[in-house]
Amino acid sequence: MQPDFDSELDNILGPRKIFHIMECEICGFDEIYFKDPETAQQIGVACEGCHYIKKFDF
Numbered sequence: 001m002q003p004d005f006d007s008e009l010d011n012i013l014g015p016r017k018i019f020h021i022m023e024c025e026i027c028g029f030d031e032i033y034f035k036d037p038e039t040a041q042q043i044g045v046a047c048e049g050c051h052y053i054k055k056f057d058f
Contacts, residue, residue, distance in 0.1 A: 005048050009034075012053050013044045026050050 009016070016034040019042060024031040029049025036043050044055040 005046075005051070008053060009046060012055055013046075016043060024049055 013034055015037050017037045018032055019035040020033040021030050022033075023029075024047045027047065027049035029047055031045060031047045033045045034043050035041060041058070042056055044053065046053040
């Protein structure tokens with residue numbers, strides 16, 4: 001991942017672990033789902049190719 005994209009992930013999602021990776025339907029890049037390292041709850045999804053980050057608010 002690009003350094004600036006990693007910084008954005010840090011700012012939006014905070015600490016995280018990769019939960020699942022699949023191919024992005026839009027750009028074909030990796031779409032990565034993240035979970036909280038302590039609670040194991042899903043916290044968001046991101047695609048570096050689309051420059052898309054979404055935080056899940058439950």
